[in-house]
Amino acid sequence: MLVTKQPVLRKFWYPAIPTTELSNSPNPFELLGEKIVIWLDKAGKPAAVQDRCCHRSAQLSIGKVVDGNICCAYHGWQFNSDGACVCVPQLKDETIPANYKIKSYRCTERYGYVWVCLEEPLIDLPEIDEATKPDYRLLHEFYELWKCAALRVMENEFDLAHPTFVHTTTFGSEEHPIPESMKLTETEWGLHVQGVLGVVNPQLQQQNLKMDTKQTFRTLDMTWFMPFTVKLQITYPNGLTHIIVNTMTPINDSTSQMVQFCVRNDTEADTKSSDVVAFDRAVTLEDKHILETTDYDVPLSVSQEQHMFTDKPGIVMRKKLAALLKAYGEVEQTKSNN
Structure with a gap:
């Protein structure tokens, strides 16, 4: 069985990184072949989105965290934990189009680790x-x-x-x-x-x-x-x-x-x-x-x-x-x- 070829495996929770490794910097990770980036949002909660800017595909993990949002190193676009673009410096006062968005993932903390689920989970995290x-x-x-x-x-x-x-x-x-x-x-x-x-x-x-x-x-x-x-x-x-x-x-x-x-x-x-x-x-x-x-x-x-x-x-x-x-x-x- 090739795990990346079985979509149902995306419906389970997996530990990604220790919570102690989360700081003000974005953390790249790969899960089931999917490139994601994990960071702490403004509320101090872990967030996970696709590690790819919707503008010109630059990796967001080489960027930085600004006010709890992930900021792309290429043109400064910022995305929140839901994957919505909340800042485009080049647009100034114009409304940000709704399709300026990237894929986001479920993310939580348990047992000292950040757990991620790529799709709607079938079951909860293991109970210890x-x-x-x-x-x-x-x-x-x-x-x-x-x-x-x-x-x-x-x-x-x-x-x-x-x-x-x-x-x-x-x-x-x-x-x-x-x-x-x-x-x-x-x-x-x-x-x-x-x-x-x-x-x-x-x-x-x-x-x-x-x-x-x-x-x-x-x-x-x-x-x-x-x-x-x-x-x-x-x-x-x-x-x-x-x-x-x-x-x-x-x-x-x-x-x-x-x-x-x-x-x-x-x-x-x-x-x-x-x-x-x-x-x-x-x-x-x-x-x-x-x-x-x-x-x-x-x-x-x-x-x-x-x-x-x-x-x-x-x-x-x-x-x-x-x-x-x-x-x-x-x-x-x-x-x-x-």
């Missing part, structure tokens, strides 16, 4: 209840480009057979190449999986968990939010809950942006944020090393790749995405039919 609870803390972890398909990462998060071979320096156990248990439940807009996996705890993780045992089991509660967000809740024997939220924002067909943060029911005094991020970073880099070698054109038809029983969550994802395309009258677009 723990992110707002007082006994949990939210840690921002990664925000970077990966040269792979978003769907590959989603499947990988639910793949309980790969840790033995991929996560050899972090938590993978040679004694547990498959999960002890795995229960799958489909939801209207996603998937829920509960599992138990035998793992090892290297020294840094033992320090983070305040445990002196190397061999242990992870109780996993995983939720997939269509199309490319996963919530992975790990419960440890000592009562710690570590929730990883990962969204792969589709930049274009071959590139995705990983946005990952975690939510934990402990404090900085219990475990340093830097140590938490360091361990999760090591795990993530092991995944990245493998996933960037995979084909970004992920087939939704299960007959085009071989599978085993631990691939069932990924198979469900493919079938649900195929059903979504069919419901909106779309045919799966691939490299072979483009």
